[in-house]
Amino acid sequence: xxxxxxxxxxxxxxxxxxxxxxxxxxxxxxxxxxxxxxxxxxxxxxxxxxxxxxxxxxxxxxxxxxxxxxxxxxxxxxxxxxxxxxxxxxxxxxxxxxxxxxxxxxxxxxxxxxxxxxxxxxxxxxxxxxxxxxxxxxxxxxxxxxxxxxxxxxxxxxxxxxxxxxxxxxxxxxxxxxxxxxxxxx
Amino acid sequence: xxxxxxxxxxxxxxxxxxxxxxxxxxxxxxxxxxxxxxxxxxxxxxxxxxxxxxxxxxxxxxxxxxxxxxxxxxxxxxxxxxxxxxxxxxxxxxxxxxxxxxxxxxxxxxxxxxxxxxxxxxxxxxxxxxxxxxxxxxxxxxxxxxxxxxxxxxxxxxxxxxxxxxxxxxxxxxxxxxxxxxxxxx
DNA sequence: TACAATGCGGAACGGTGGCTCCGCTTAGAG
DNA sequence: CTCTAAGCGGAGCCACCGTTCCGCATTGTA
Numbered sequence: 001x002x003x004x005x006x007x008x009x010x011x012x013x014x015x016x017x018x019x020x021x022x023x024x025x026x027x028x029x030x031x032x033x034x035x036x037x038x039x040x041x042x043x044x045x046x047x048x049x050x051x052x053x054x055x056x057x058x059x060x061x062x063x064x065x066x067x068x069x070x071x072x073x074x075x076x077x078x079x080x081x082x083x084x085x086x087x088x089x090x091x092x093x094x095x096x097x098x099x100x101x102x103x104x105x106x107x108x109x110x111x112x113x114x115x116x117x118x119x120x121x122x123x124x125x126x127x128x129x130x131x132x133x134x135x136x137x138x139x140x141x142x143x144x145x146x147x148x149x150x151x152x153x154x155x156x157x158x159x160x161x162x163x164x165x166x167x168x169x170x171x172x173x174x175x176x177x178x179x180x181x182x183x184x185x186x
Numbered sequence: 187x188x189x190x191x192x193x194x195x196x197x198x199x200x201x202x203x204x205x206x207x208x209x210x211x212x213x214x215x216x217x218x219x220x221x222x223x224x225x226x227x228x229x230x231x232x233x234x235x236x237x238x239x240x241x242x243x244x245x246x247x248x249x250x251x252x253x254x255x256x257x258x259x260x261x262x263x264x265x266x267x268x269x270x271x272x273x274x275x276x277x278x279x280x281x282x283x284x285x286x287x288x289x290x291x292x293x294x295x296x297x298x299x300x301x302x303x304x305x306x307x308x309x310x311x312x313x314x315x316x317x318x319x320x321x322x323x324x325x326x327x328x329x330x331x332x333x334x335x336x337x338x339x340x341x342x343x344x345x346x347x348x349x350x351x352x353x354x355x356x357x358x359x360x361x362x363x364x365x366x367x368x369x370x371x372x
Numbered sequence: 373t374a375c376a377a378t379g380c381g382g383a384a385c386g387g388t389g390g391c392t393c394c395g396c397t398t399a400g401a402g
Numbered sequence: 403c404t405c406t407a408a409g410c411g412g413a414g415c416c417a418c419c420g421t422t423c424c425g426c427a428t429t430g431t432a
Contacts, residue, residue, distance in 0.1 A: 005379060157290075160335070173332075175363070184367060185367070225411035226411080231409070
């Protein structure tokens, strides 16, 4: 691979990360190319479709998130570990529009296209959730998918309606709702 | 106004209500016209833009919702009234894609374009919320905008990720999170 | 320096969707 | 029944966006 090609590829990735984070997948391909300082043709030489470029960005984001799940998991306090991961996730999703778009695609497409990457995320959350439930701090009747939906929903809701305030307070309400009564009294 | 014109106008409204409910605002205008059994030209004679037709439908939906807020408000139990209105709202928003789209538009546009109608909805919720807070059953640190965001968020989250299950369980988590500790123990 | 091969830019294409325009139809008054 | 104005349909215009194509530039080797 020629040196200029490698350089351009990296430029495109950088520009796409920034642009998708700011505008989500709705941004036109031409805008990403413009920001990268290349022509659209160049972009399409490196990535077969817009979707493929988007995936490259998002997969990287999810990997980062997964790493922070393992870190948090070392913690002694299972409920705290779960909640702090959810907060971390909400923060990421709120600040990176592409993650939000990726996670809020209609269920089918999400599971088909992203396949294992999505499962990995769900599995990571499930470990934390199960541990917190076993510890008796978190209610058992809320599944991992619902947890995911709640976090994504909170981010969507805060973005769309109350642009002013972040989603922290809303997430706190959700986490309080997730606690068992016994845990809440403690 | 000629009789056939009035008839067509009504057909368009009916078709739009059904189509927007099922598909949201993303559905092409031609599809609405097709379902109404008229040409696009006829549709545009009655409504200046797609947006205008959409508004006509949604305003009607919000009015219905507002009516049910007043009904619920007669209840003796303030927290129950709030929660049952939120549930009613979540049910409507989940089953009518147009309402979801309308409420999840970016904040600015929502407040500018829908103006008073949106304020009416917010005011209705605020009455219920304030009463529940005064009764000591619901935490005071969550504002009306956040309540709206939470409901819309729950609906968005349930639609996007876990298409299978409804949003009832997620809403229950949120409502539990909204209760004061004292109320939860009772 | 010469010369392939690799890579590049951006004009152009095709599809989509909102909206307009105009020749034809039809309601309904006289 | 006639006649006119209100109303209708849908082909077509325009703008947007993803993707392709090809003549030209750049790289890196001999």
